[in-house]
Amino acid sequence: MEDYAMEVAGLTKYYDKLTAVDHINFEVKKGEIFGFLGPNGAGKTTTIRMLTGLAKPSEGIAKIFGHDIQSETVAAKRCMGIVPEISNVYDDLSAWDNMMFTGELYQVSKSEKEKRAKELLSLFGLYDRRVDKVKGFSKGMKRRVTIAMGLINNPQLLFLDEPTSGLDVQSTLMIKDVVRGLNQKGVTVFLTTHNIEEANVTCDRVAIIHKGRIAAIDTPEKLKETIQSVQSIEISFKESSPEIMKELQSIPLVNEVRKEGDKFRLYTQDPSGVLSNLLEYSKSKKVRPLSLNTLGPSLEDVFIRLTGLETRTKEGDHDE
Amino acid sequence: MMSKKGLNLGQLKNDLAAAWAIAKKDMRIYYIKPGTLMFGILFPLSMFLSFAIGRNTPVSTMIAGLIAITIFFSSSSVGPMAIPTERRVKTFERLLSAPISFYSVFLGKTIGGFLFGLVIGIIPLLIGMAWFDTQIVNITALVIGLSLTSFCFAALGIMFASFPTENPGDIMMMLNFVRLPLMFISGVFLPIASLPNWGQIVAAFSPLTYANDIIQYALQGKTYYGLLLDSLILLLFIGIFQVIGTQLQRKFRE
Numbered sequence: 245m246e247d248y249a250m251e252v253a254g255l256t257k258y259y260d261k262l263t264a265v266d267h268i269n270f271e272v273k274k275g276e277i278f279g280f281l282g283p284n285g286a287g288k289t290t291t292i293r294m295l296t297g298l299a300k301p302s303e304g305i306a307k308i309f310g311h312d313i314q315s316e317t318v319a320a321k322r323c324m325g326i327v328p329e330i331s332n333v334y335d336d337l338s339a340w341d342n343m344m345f346t347g348e349l350y351q352v353s354k355s356e357k358e359k360r361a362k363e364l365l366s367l368f369g370l371y372d373r374r375v376d377k378v379k380g381f382s383k384g385m386k387r388r389v390t391i392a393m394g395l396i397n398n399p400q401l402l403f404l405d406e407p408t409s410g411l412d413v414q415s416t417l418m419i420k421d422v423v424r425g426l427n428q429k430g431v432t433v434f435l436t437t438h439n440i441e442e443a444n445v446t447c448d449r450v451a452i453i454h455k456g457r458i459a460a461i462d463t464p465e466k467l468k469e470t471i472q473s474v475q476s477i478e479i480s481f482k483e484s485s486p487e488i489m490k491e492l493q494s495i496p497l498v499n500e501v502r503k504e505g506d507k508f509r510l511y512t513q514d515p516s517g518v519l520s521n522l523l524e525y526s527k528s529k530k531v532r533p534l535s536l537n538t539l540g541p542s543l544e545d546v547f548i549r550l551t552g553l554e555t556r557t558k559e560g561d562h563d564e
Numbered sequence: 565m566m567s568k569k570g571l572n573l574g575q576l577k578n579d580l581a582a583a584w585a586i587a588k589k590d591m592r593i594y595y596i597k598p599g600t601l602m603f604g605i606l607f608p609l610s611m612f613l614s615f616a617i618g619r620n621t622p623v624s625t626m627i628a629g630l631i632a633i634t635i636f637f638s639s640s641s642v643g644p645m646a647i648p649t650e651r652r653v654k655t656f657e658r659l660l661s662a663p664i665s666f667y668s669v670f671l672g673k674t675i676g677g678f679l680f681g682l683v684i685g686i687i688p689l690l691i692g693m694a695w696f697d698t699q700i701v702n703i704t705a706l707v708i709g710l711s712l713t714s715f716c717f718a719a720l721g722i723m724f725a726s727f728p729t730e731n732p733g734d735i736m737m738m739l740n741f742v743r744l745p746l747m748f749i750s751g752v753f754l755p756i757a758s759l760p761n762w763g764q765i766v767a768a769f770s771p772l773t774y775a776n777d778i779i780q781y782a783l784q785g786k787t788y789y790g791l792l793l794d795s796l797i798l799l800l801f802i803g804i805f806q807v808i809g810t811q812l813q814r815k816f817r818e
Contacts, residue, residue, distance in 0.1 A: 296661050318575060321663035332654040336593045348585035349662035351578050393658075 249274045249401050249432035250295070254304035257290050264290040266456035267304065274400075277423070277433040279447035279464075281440065283551050287456040288436055289329075289405075295434070296326055296403060309400060322350070325399030329406045329436075331390040335379035339370055339389050342378060343396055350397035357396060364392040367422060384415030391419060401432045408442065420446070444543040452550050459550040467546045474541040474549070475515050479522065480507040482532045491529065495521045507535070579668035586659060586672025587679065594646045595680055599732055603645075604638035605684060611637075611747065627692035628783045629752040631685050632713065632776040637743065639681025639714045640721035643673050644735035647722070652730035670722065670810055677718030678711075685710055692783075701785040708791070709778035712798040716771050719805035726812035746770045751777065756788045771801040 250272040257265040265287040272278040282288045293299035295306050297317045306313045311320035333342050340361060347357030365371040368388035373381070378389060387407070394402060404423065408416040423446065427433055437443050443450050444464045451461040460467055481488065484506070492501045492508055497518045500511040512518045515538045526533055594600055611633065650656035659669045692698030700706055724739045747753075749763065750772035756764055767773045778794040781787035787794070 298657060298661055318663045318665070321661065324661075326658075326661050328654060328657060330654045332658050334589070334593060334655055335653070337589070341592075345585060345589050346658070346662075349582050349659070349664060351581065351663070 247274050248272060248307075249276075249309060250278075250434065251307040252295070252304070253306075255291065255294060255301050255306055256303040257287075257294060257299065258302045263456055265294070265301075265453075268453070268456075268458050270451055270458060270461055272401075272432060272434060273448075274432055275427070275430050276448040277427050277435060277446055279443035279450035280434060280436045280453065281438075281443055281450055281547060282453035286453045286551070288453055291453065292403060292405060292434075292436060296324065297321055322397070323400045325394035325397060325402045327391050327394040327402065327404045327407060329409070331383070331386040333378045333386055333389050333393065336377060338375050338377055339365060339381075339392075340374040342389055342393055346393040347396045352397055360396050360398065361392075364395055368392050368418060382412070383410065384412045387411055387415055388418065391422065395426075399431065401434065402426065403434045403436075405436045406438065407435070409438065440542070440544040440547050450543070452547060454551045460546070464543050468541045468543060470546065474545050475512060476539045476541075477510045477512065477515055477518055477522065478504070478507050478535075478537045478539055479510065480534045482534050488531070491525065495525055497521060509539070575665070578663075579665050579671075582662065582664040583668040583672035583675060586669060587675035590642065590646050590673065590676035591679065594642055594649070594676070597645055597649075599736070600641050600645045600680070603736055604641035604680065605634075608634045608637035622696075625784065627688055627696060627698045628779040629776060630688045630692075631710075631783075632750075632772060632779050633747055633752055634688055635681040635685035635710070635713045636717050636747070636772050636775065638684040639677045639717035640724075640739060640743065641736075642677035642680045643718065643721035643725040644739055645732045646676065647673060647725035648730050648732045648735055651728070666813070667810065670806070670813065673725075674715065674718045674722050674806070677721050678715045681714035681717060682710055685714060698783060700783060702782050702791075705778060705791050706782035708795055709775065709782050712795060712802070713775035713779065716775065716798050716802045716805070719802050719809065720771070723805040723809035723812070726809045726816065728816040746772050749773075750775075751788070771798060774798050774801075 248271045250270075252268060252270050254267045254269060255265060256263070256267050268287075268291065280288060280291070290299065294301045295308070295313065297313050297320065301314070308320040309323045311323070313320045334345070337345065343361035343365065344357060347361065352360065361374075362371065365374050368391070370385060370388055370392070373385070378386060381389065391404075391407065394404075402423075407419050407423070411419070420442075423433060423435075435443065435447060447464060449461065449463050450467065452459045452467075460470070488508065489501055489503060492498065492510060495510070495518065497512050497514050498510045498521075499513070502509045502511070510518055510522070519538070522533075522536075525531075608630075647656065650659070659672075660666070689698065693700075721739065724735050724742075727735065727738070729735060749766050750770045751759070751767055752772065756767050756773065756777070759767060774789060774794040774797045777788050778791060778798070781791055781794070789797070
């Protein structure tokens with residue numbers, strides 16, 4: 245029998261007549277990075293609140309390393325580190341005192357919490373600022389303190405909710421490095437993010453939740469395989485004009501065109517056919533391609549397909 | 565294998581340690597917040613002075629009442645400042661997601677208010693002893709009175725702070741609707757014995773009545789209800805405030 249860090253069966257949450265989470269089932273294996281994706285209002289936050297013991301499920305069971313979060317709440321919580329979406333640090337305390345206080349809440353011994361605080365603040369590049377009050381820290385620094393606080397008890401399972409959202413490059417890279425390092429040491433990570441590409445390159449498996457139900461759950465590559473019909477060619481031209489969108493849309497075999505920065509993405513079921521048509525178009529219109537790539541479906545494509553979302557600019561938007 | 569009792573004792577120890585950690589943290593953060601200082605110190609002092617100045621009563625006899633209302637306001641102000649603020653900045657969720665019982669969070673917050681009220685309440689006592697010839701007649705009654713009074717009103721503040729708002733002003737407003745009338749029906753400015761029958765009946769429902777009575781006894785040797793009854797009723801109020809507060813917190817968390 246496989247050992248799981250988390251087992252969720254029939255987990256449901258009703259708010260009056262609204263079903264926020266609807267009988268979801270999944271397991272997270274020990275040592276894996278598990279991504280939990282979904283559009284706003286899909287039920288992500290409610291699920292996390294139930295998994296971390298902050299909200300009581302209406303139905304169903306969630307076990308953390310075998311401990312039922314309802315009946316063995318303290319034992320389950322002891323296995324976890326929690327990093328919420330908002331950096332909930334005490335602004336009036338120093339980084340060091342925030343670490344010490346969290347250590348006390350998690351019953352970490354004095355010597356151990358001092359050792360861990362020193363290690364973690366050094367790891368996040370904050371040890372030199374340890375005596376400064378957190379209120380003077382930047383958003384990225386506060387985020388790093390929050391993650392360090394989530395790790396003070398050496399958790400076996402780390403909940404990371406939007407860990408890098410809106411952060412500077414330095415903090416983002418540092419946090420990603422730390423998460424990878426933790427995972428290599430065997431820590432299981434439950435990652436919630438809006439950054440689909442982050443989930444694609446970080447997660448062993450992802451679950452996509454939509455309208456309170458799990459719409460798909462698998463490895464990123466297997467999920468992409470499910471929509472192989474969504475292939476595309478990405479092209480940029482040396483010179484661009486407002487008419488190009490319309491002209492590209494009229495190329496045979498092209499289903500849809502999207503403008504992505506200085507590039508155009510042409511969706512098709514027949515990339516080789518479109519490729520030769522594109523070259524003909526390029527010659528006839530005398531527009532020289534600057535770059536050309538054929539692309540398979542991305543995890544974002546899977547996400548959009550499964551959740552029915554359409555967020556990017558399409559041809560029609562440009563015509564206005 | 566550890567017995568269930570052993571496990572429970574271990575958890576109790578952890579919960580008490582966590583409650584103390586929460587109380588220490590609250591002392592550092594919220595004791596010096598302007599709202600706490602205003603509602604906890606300036607407000608009771610100015611209220612007392614407005615009603616005491618000009619009365620034909622020796623100051624030494626008013627010190628017990630001043631101590632009672634100072635503790636009443638100061639103990640009950642810390643929770644209503646701390647809890648909504650923590651809700652707003654989401655640090656309250658940090659406490660709730662820690663591996664401790666919900667009661668230890670509640671207790672930690674109450675201890676924060678208790679210690680604040682105790683320290684602030686001793687100030688008028690020291691002033692009375694230094695300048696107005698205030699005497700301690702019964703030290704045991706004083707210790708019991710100050711402790712029970714402070715814990716009772718800290719629990720009152722936490723009970724009000726259990727309403728799910730992120731704005732301390734909302735709680736302070738609700739709390740003052742209760743605190744201000746209680747001040748006038750609890751024998752602080754007029755002895756209970758001199759109140760009409762209906763006034764005495766109303767006074768019996770106010771915890772401040774018993775707090776004031778117990779401190780009057782400690783400093784002047786006069787009591788209306790007696791030390792034992794005062795103490796038991798204050799303990800009863802503590803229990804009621806804590807039960808209602810924890811139930812409200814649980815209800816609104818969902």
